[in-house]
Amino acid sequence: MNELEIDTDNSEKNWLELSMYFSLFSHSNRLATFLEIAKHGGSVEGYLIPVNSLHDSTIKNNLALLKKHQILTGKLRSNQNLFYQINYKELDRFKAQFDEFYKLASGEVFIEEPKKETAMYPHVKKYLEELIPQFDSISEERKTILKKIGNYISEKRTQDKPAHLVYICTHNSRRSHFGQIWAKVAADFYGIPNVHTYSGGTEATAFNPNAIEAVKRAGMKVQKTTDTENPVYHVYHAENQEPSVCFSKAYDASQNPMSEFAAIMTCSDAEENCPFIPGVELRIGTTYDDPKAFDNSPLQDEKYDERCRQIALETLYAFSTIQ
Numbered sequence: 001m002n003e004l005e006i007d008t009d010n011s012e013k014n015w016l017e018l019s020m021y022f023s024l025f026s027h028s029n030r031l032a033t034f035l036e037i038a039k040h041g042g043s044v045e046g047y048l049i050p051v052n053s054l055h056d057s058t059i060k061n062n063l064a065l066l067k068k069h070q071i072l073t074g075k076l077r078s079n080q081n082l083f084y085q086i087n088y089k090e091l092d093r094f095k096a097q098f099d100e101f102y103k104l105a106s107g108e109v110f111i112e113e114p115k116k117e118t119a120m121y122p123h124v125k126k127y128l129e130e131l132i133p134q135f136d137s138i139s140e141e142r143k144t145i146l147k148k149i150g151n152y153i154s155e156k157r158t159q160d161k162p163a164h165l166v167y168i169c170t171h172n173s174r175r176s177h178f179g180q181i182w183a184k185v186a187a188d189f190y191g192i193p194n195v196h197t198y199s200g201g202t203e204a205t206a207f208n209p210n211a212i213e214a215v216k217r218a219g220m221k222v223q224k225t226t227d228t229e230n231p232v233y234h235v236y237h238a239e240n241q242e243p244s245v246c247f248s249k250a251y252d253a254s255q256n257p258m259s260e261f262a263a264i265m266t267c268s269d270a271e272e273n274c275p276f277i278p279g280v281e282l283r284i285g286t287t288y289d290d291p292k293a294f295d296n297s298p299l300q301d302e303k304y305d306e307r308c309r310q311i312a313l314e315t316l317y318a319f320s321t322i323q
Contacts, residue, residue, distance in 0.1 A: 121239075124218065126219075132316065132320075135313075135316075137313075143317065147321050149284065153319070153322050154321075154323040163195045165195065166251060166256055166261050167183070168199070169265070170203065170269040171201050171203060171204075172200050172203075172248040173206060173248055174211040174292060175267055175307065175311065177207055179286075181244045182311055183319075185312075196257075206229060211308070214308040226247075230248050231247060262283070262284070263277050265286065267287055267290060
C-alpha cells in the first residue's frame with residue numbers, strides 16, 4: 001500500500017481519515033465482507049449488491065460499520081434475499097486515497113496478510129514434531145498425491161493469491177474435519193500465510209463427538225458455540241490465532257468457496273458421489289478408512305486417534321513440500 005501523504009497543516013483531519021480506513025478494513029471479517037460485495041461490481045439488481053450468503057453475526061456487525069460510514073446505503077429484501085446499495089461517491093473517495101486497497105477489492109492484486117505472532121500450544125507442537133520423522137513411512141505413491149496439494153499452494157503463492165482448500169467426505173463429520181483442522185495447523189507450523197481451510201460433505205450431519213475428543217487428545221482446545229443438532233465448534237491450536245470453525249455442511253454451502261479452490265476428497269464414497277464439483281481448480285483423492293466402524297467398541301478411541309494422526313502426518317508432509 002502506498003504511504004498516505006500527511007498534510008502537516010491539517011494533520012488532525014488526515015489522521016482521522018487514516019483511523020477510519022483502519023477501522024473499516026483492517027479487520028479480516030470486515031475486509032471479507034467488503035470483498036464479497038466488491039466482487040459483484042455493482043452489476044446486479046440495478047446496482048444493488050446481494051449479501052444473502054453472509055449470515056454470521058460478525059459479518060452483520062461489519063456491514064453495520066460499512067453503513068455507518070456511508071459506503072453502503074439502503075436495504076431491500078426481495079424473494080428472501082437481502083441487498084445493500086454501494087454509495088459510489090463515498091467509495092470513489094476511498095478509491096482515490098487508498099488505491100492499493102481498491103485494487104485488492106477489485107481482484108487486481110492480492111496483498112499478503114501480515115503474519116501474526118502465534119504461540120502454538122506445546123502439546124500440539126510436540127505432536128507435530130514427533131510426526132516429521134515418520135514422513136518416510138508414507139509410500140512414494142501416496143507422496144506423489146500429497147505433493148499435488150503442496151504444488152497447488154506453491155503456485156498460489158507465486159501468483160500472490162490465497163489458497164483455499166476444501167476437505168470433503170460423505171457426512172462432513174470426521175475425516176474432512178480432521179483435514180480442515182490439520183491443514184490450518186500445518187500452515188501455521190510452517191509459517192505459510194494466506195491458506196484458508198474448509199470442509200464439507202455430500203450431506204450434512206454433525207461434527208462427531210468422537211472426532212472432537214480425538215483432536216482434544218492431540219492438544220487442541222475445542223469450544224462449542226451453539227446448542228443445536230449440528231453445533232458450531234471453534235477448534236484452537238494456538239494463542240492469538242483464529243480457530244478452525246467446524247460444523248457439518250454440504251461441500252457447496254455458502255460458507256465454502258464457490259470458485260478457485262482445491263477439493264481434497266477424504267473418503268471413497270464422496271469421491272464416487274461427487275462426479276463434478278463446480279469451481280474447483282484441483283481435485284485429488286486422499287481417501288482414508290472411516291473410524292466410524294469402531295464406534296462404541298473397545299477400539300473406538302484408538303482408531304479415532306489413529307485416523308487423526310494419519311491425516312495430520314500426511315497433511316504435514318504435503319505442507320512441507322511447499323516452495
